[in-house]
Amino acid sequence: ETGVTQSPTHLIKTRGQQVTLRCSSQSGHNTVSWYQQALGQGPQFIFQYYREEENGRGNFPPRFSGLQFPNYSSELNVNALELDDSALYLCASSLGDERSYEQYFGPGTRLTVT
Amino acid sequence: AQSVTQLGSHVSVSEGALVLLRCNYSSSVPPYLFWYVQYPNQGLQLLLKYTSAATLVKGINGFEAEFKKSETSFHLTKPSAHMSDAAEYFCAVSDSPNPNAGKSTFGDGTTLTVKP
Numbered sequence: 001e002t003g004v005t006q007s008p009t010h011l012i013k014t015r016g017q018q019v020t021l022r023c024s025s026q027s028g029h030n031t032v033s034w035y036q037q038a039l040g041q042g043p044q045f046i047f048q049y050y051r052e053e054e055n056g057r058g059n060f061p062p063r064f065s066g067l068q069f070p071n072y073s074s075e076l077n078v079n080a081l082e083l084d085d086s087a088l089y090l091c092a093s094s095l096g097d098e099r100s101y102e103q104y105f106g107p108g109t110r111l112t113v114t
Numbered sequence: 115a116q117s118v119t120q121l122g123s124h125v126s127v128s129e130g131a132l133v134l135l136r137c138n139y140s141s142s143v144p145p146y147l148f149w150y151v152q153y154p155n156q157g158l159q160l161l162l163k164y165t166s167a168a169t170l171v172k173g174i175n176g177f178e179a180e181f182k183k184s185e186t187s188f189h190l191t192k193p194s195a196h197m198s199d200a201a202e203y204f205c206a207v208s209d210s211p212n213p214n215a216g217k218s219t220f221g222d223g224t225t226l227t228v229k230p
Contacts, residue, residue, distance in 0.1 A: 004157070033217065042118075042204050042220030043158070056217050090157055103218070105150075105157035 004093050004106035012112045013081050021076045021109045023091035031055070031095065032074040033103065034066060037088040049074055078111075086113045116141040116207045120221035128229045133177075133192040135224045137205030140186065147188040148206040148218065149179055158204065164188060175199070200228045 005024045013019050025032050031050045035043035045058035049068035063079040072093070078085055088110050092103035121136040139145055146165050150158040162173025169181040179190045188205060202225050206218040 006157075035220075040222075042206075042222045043218075045217050045219070048217060058217070092158075102160065102163065105159070107155075107157040 004091060004104050006089075006091055006106040006109050008109060009107070010110045010112075012114060015081055015083060015113055017081050018077065018079045019081060019111060021078075021089050021091075021111070023074045023076070023093075023106055025072045025074065025091075025093035026104045029093035029095055029104070030072050031093065032068055032072065033092045033094070034074070034076045035090040035092065036060070036085075037090055037108070038084075039087070043090055046076070081113045083113050086111060116145065116209050116219045118205050118207050118219055118221035120203075120205050120224050122224055123222065124225045124227065126227040126229060127195045129197055130194050133190070133195045133199065133226065135190040135203050135205075135226065137179075137188045137190065137221060138186050139188060139205070139207045141207055141209050143209045146208045147179075147181060148208070149173065149177070149188075149190050150204045150206065150220075151175075152202045152204065152223075154201075161190070161203075195226075195228045197228050197230065200226055202226070 004026050007022045033048040034046040037043045046060050047057040048055045052068045065077045067075045088108040090108045092105045094103045117140045119138045148163045149161040152158050161177050162171045164171050164181045172178045177192045202223045204223045205221045208218045
């Protein structure tokens, strides 16, 4: 059973650019959640996808968008990057059933916006 | 609405001493509560979870936590700290067991330092 993987591990972008982060869910998991973790803070929920449909969203602007594919891998896209978008981005996969609160996190992508 | 407050952003203990990391929650429905550990440059690892069964929950690496509804607390303890326990610990709350449950709310974390 493979764990949750994310790519790339590190990324440096310039303000105003766009970025795509990728996540491969744990085998058998059909739900993926994305979190932003700013330095010194806990993860903040961005959105969740369940069977390719967005299934809830946190307090993030529309320039944060996502996709989930039929194999349940996922992308997080951020447009018009701002300096405050610099953070560790975590994805977490889970089963879409009564155990779906048990999330398995990937190692994260550290995004730096200059 | 739900929220989590972790009391003490930094906790320092000696090796072999008791570890106590505090977490208080707020939730409008019976909560599901979690403790995660994060080592430097790594993702979060689930230590233990409370899902409305036993109020004393045992997790990995010798950690346990007790759900106290009257105090709205879910403090994490370990009888004897080990150097390898040095990490950041996050308490999280979720208010549903259904597929929406991934929308956890996290505290700001407590950094545990273990002194030799």
